[in-house]
Amino acid sequence: MPTIEIDDKVIEVKAGSTIIEAADSMGIPIPRFCYHKKLSVAANCRMCLVQVEKMGKPLPACATPVTDGMKVFTRSQFAVKAQKSVMEFLLINHPLDCPICDQGGECELQDIAVGYGASGSRYTEEKRVVLNKNIGPLISTDMTRCIQCTRCVRFLKEVGGMMELGMVGRGEHAEITAYVDKSVDSELSGNIIDLCPVGALTSKPFRYSARTWELIRRHSIAPHDGLGSPIEMHVKGNTVMRVLPREDEAINECWISDRDRYSYEALNSADRLTTPMIKDNGVWVETDWQSALEFAATRLNDIARNNPQDIGVLVSPNSTMEEAYLAKKLAQGLGCGNVDHRLRQSDFRLDSKHIGTVWMGCNISDVQSMERVLVIGSNLRNEHPLLTHRLRKAVKAGAELSLLNPIDDDPLMPVAHKTICAPDAMVNALAQILKAMSVMPRYAGHLSPAVSNLIDKVKVQSGPQSSAQAIAESLSGSSASVDLVAPRAAVLLGNIAVHHPRYAEIYSLGEAIAELCGASFGVLSEAANSVGADFAQVLPNADAMNARTMLESPRKGYLLVNVEPELDCHNAHLAAKAMAEAECVVALTVFKSEALRDADVLLPIAPFSETSGTFMNMEGRVQTFSAAVKPLGECRPAWKVLRVLGNVLNIPGFDFDSSEQVSREIFGGEDPSQLASNRLNNHLYDSGVRDAARVNDETPNILQRIGEISLYQADALVRRAAPLQKTKYAVPLAAYMHHAQLAQLGFQAGGAVTVSQGNGSVSLMAQIDDHVPIGCIRIAAALKETAALGDMFGPLEIKAVEIKAA
C-alpha cells in the first residue's frame, strides 16, 4: 500500500484511491463542489486543487490517484491561491442574494466562499441569467444559481438509473436542464436537492417555509417500505418541516426515496383525526377519550363475552412493533386468536409451516455484491425504490438479473433474462426453471425424491421454456464465470409474489430453486414493520382466522390498528362488506377516512413522527426511534391507547409506562439483534405445499386482474402526501391492457368499460399498456375508485359500456 504525506501527516492508503479520499479519511478538509463519494468523478468544478510536490501545476484532489511517496499540500500558499482563483471564477456568475435564497445557511458555496472568497468582486460585466425549469412537483429550480457541478446529472444517471438531466450548451451558455419540457420523474429524485451544493435545486414543498438554523433535528426511521431508512426530521415549533436522510452505509448509504422524503406532508393534512369520535345514530360526534375508550371497551367486551372468536383484529404492517404486539396481547386477553398484519396476503397455506420469521434472507448491503439474482413477482422500483438501487449496483458490477413477473415495467437496469407471464402462470414458470435446473449435471444427483417427483410432473412447454432455461443457467452460474465455490446468488420474492393467490406455491418453489443452486432466499418485505410484526407473533393463533378469513366470514366486531380496510386489504370489496356488516368496529386511526365510514368509534392515534417505537426492517435490523414532535390535538401514541384499552378491559399485564417497556417485553429482555438473528429463518417445516403444487395448470382462458399497489398508494400516510400525488407516478386510473388484448376484446383506447369482480363493478377507461401480458388487465388496487372490486389478483369480467342511442 502506498504511503503518502498530506500536510506533513503520513498515511498509508489503498492503491488506486485518490488524494481527496485519503484526505477525507484523515479529516483534512479540502473544499469541493462536484466531488461526491458516491458518484463518479467529474473534476469539473476545480475547487479541490491542491499542491503536489514536484508538480508544476495544482492538481484536482478528486481525480488524482495517490502514488507512493507523494507529498500533498492542501493549505500551502500555492494551493490556496489556486483554490481562491477557482472560487473567484465560480462566484462570477453566481447571484449575491443569499438572504432570499432558500439554501442560505446550508449552502456549500456560501460556506466555502467564507473561507476562500474575496471580500469584493473584480467582475463588473453583466452576470448571466438562466431560465428556471419546471422539473416537477418535488423540486424547485433556480438555475441562475447553478455552478454546473453536474452532481444532479450524475446522480440520476448512476443511482437513479435514468439520465433525466443533462448539461446542454457550452462554455458560458452551458446549463443544466431536462429534455425539452420533461420533468424529473425518478422515484429517488429528491436526493439531488441534498446533492446540490448551491440553491439551484431546492425542495418545492419546503420552499421558503423555514431557515436551517430554526430547525431542530430529530432522528427517526422511515415508515414505508421494508428498508427502514434512517431519517432526520427537521422540526420547527411542533411541526415537521422536512425530512432528510441520515447516513447508514448498511441501509440507505446516504439516500432516501421520495416516498420517505415527502410523506411528512401528510402529517398535518386536513384529514388528521384530532379528537376521539363516536358514531351516534349514524352521526359522528366528537367526544372525550374517557367516553370513547369506555364505549370501545364495552362494545368489544360484549362481543367477547359471547364468543371471543367473533372479534377480528387487523393491524397495519406499518405500525410499530409495540403497537402490533399490544394489539395481539389485547386480543389474547379477550380470548380471541384472530389477529393478523398480513392484510394484503391472500394465500395462507404456509401458516404454521414457517420455522422462523420470514425475512429477506441476506443483508441489504449484500445485495450489491450478488452475482446472480432472480426476483420473483416484484415491480421493483414501485415496491422498493431504494433497494432497487443496490440491485442496480450489482448489475453494473456484472451481476445477471433475472425477473419473473406479471408486469414488464422497466427496472432501469439491464435485465439478463425475464419471463413475463400472467399471474396464474407464474407457478408453472417457476417449475420450468426448477426442471431446467434439475437436469444440469451439477444438480441432477442431488435432488430429493420429492423434488424429483415434482419435476417429473412438469411438462416442458414451448412458451416460457427458453427463458426458464436461460434463468436456470444464469442462476447456476453456467453461463458466466462466477465463483461456484461460494456462490453469491439470491432468489427474492417481491410484493406481487406475497399478494399472489398462490403465494405458498411460489414461495416453496422459489425456496427449492434457491436451495438447489445455493442461493440465499427471502422475501423483500412490503412494509416498514412486516418482519417486526411477524417477529412479535402478530399472527392468528392456530385454527384462528387470518386477515382474509376474518373478512370472508364477517366478524361481529373489529379492532383496526391504523388500517383503512378497503385500501389496505387484499380484497377491497370483502373488507368494505365485512365492516358494513359488523356490529362494532373500533378503529385506531391517524386519519379521518372514507374507508372508516362503517366504524363505530374512532380513536385518534399518533403517526410515527409523534410516537416512539421500534421497526424491524427486511434484514431483521431492529431500529428504535423517539417522537419528533408532540401529538397533534388529542392524538395519543397507539401503544398508550392500547394500554389504556387493556386497562379498561381489565386485562392483566397492561401496565406499561413507556414504549421501551413494551419492547423489552417483546424481546424478553434479551438483546434484540441477537434474538432476531436466532429467530429469522425462511425454511419450512415440511414441503407439503411444494409437493402438491399445481405445476401444470392449463392456463385458463379467463381474464385476470393484476391489482398492483402503486408507489404512492401503499399506506395511509403516502396516500395523503399531496406533492407525491402530483408526480407522474400518480398514473391515471384505467384498465390497462396489451394493445393486442384491446383489439381482441374489440375496445377502443380511451373507451369506457365496465369491470366486474364478484358482485362489484366499476367503470373505467380502457388504455393500452404493452407491459401487461395477454390475458391480464392491470387495474390498480388500494384506490377508493376500485374499492368495489375484489381480489388484487383474480378473474374479472370486462365489457364495453354500451352507448344508448338517443
Added chain:
Amino acid sequence: MLSAESIAKIDRELAKYPANQRRSAVMSSLAIVQDEHGWLSKESISDVAAYLGIPDIAVLEVASFYNMYELKPTGKYKLTVCTNISCMLRDAHGIVEHLEHRLGIHCGETTADGKFTLKEGECMGACGSAPLLLVNNKDMREFLTNEKVDEMLEGLK
C-alpha cells in the same frame, strides 16, 4: 421518424463500434439526420436517441455542444466563415463584412427569402488556405476574396 436512408447510413456507422456501445455513433447519426433535414428538431433528436437506445438528454447534450449542429432551421445555404486567428490575420472580418453587406443580414441571421444563413465559425483546421468558409458544413471555399465570394453567391441558387 428517421427515414429508411438515414437508418441505413446510421447502421453503417454503428457497424464501426462494438454492438453494446451504440452511443458511440451519436455524432455521426446527428450529422446524417441533419444532412437530411437541414437542422435538428427536438423530434429528430428524440428519434436518434430512441434508435441508439440512449436518453434524449444525452443526445441533446452533444447536439448543443458542437457548433455545426443546428438546433433551429437555417437557410438553404449556411455559410460559416472562420474568424479564428489564422483567418483573422488574413482579413476574415473583411469577408464577413462583405457577406453581411451583400446578404443584408448579420452573423447568426437568415435572409428573408430563406436562402442564406450567415454564421461565424471556429478554426476548421485548414489554416493554410485562409481565409475560408464552409457551405452547409461540407463544401469548403478557400483563399477567399470579395470577388470569389460574389462569384460563389452567384453560383448558389
